[in-house]
Amino acid sequence: MQQAYGSISCSDGSILNGSGNFSVAKTGAGKFTVTINGSSSTVPTVTTSLGDPYMTATVQISRTDGGNGKQPSFGVNTGYVDQGSKNPMDIYVFSFIAIWN
Known part of the structure; x- marks a missing residue:
């Protein structure tokens, strides 16, 4: 069983900390690969969480890829609504862990 984990800044997709065996690309507002x-040999199993307990958001895993000798990857969509202004906004940080064979 292999794994990767980390915390990602949503402002620019930079890696704040983690296992060191992954890269992140911000592909749009609230979208990351x-x-x-x-x-x-398998598609990774991925779970994500928010880095701020006061946010009214979820982190959505939009896709996973891998298996048959391919490089494992997954997409993440973030965003929430600021309850004071009702405007959609990026979350500040999300964390993940991925496990695969």
């Missing part, structure tokens, strides 16, 4: 180094 996480690519894990190496190859996998």
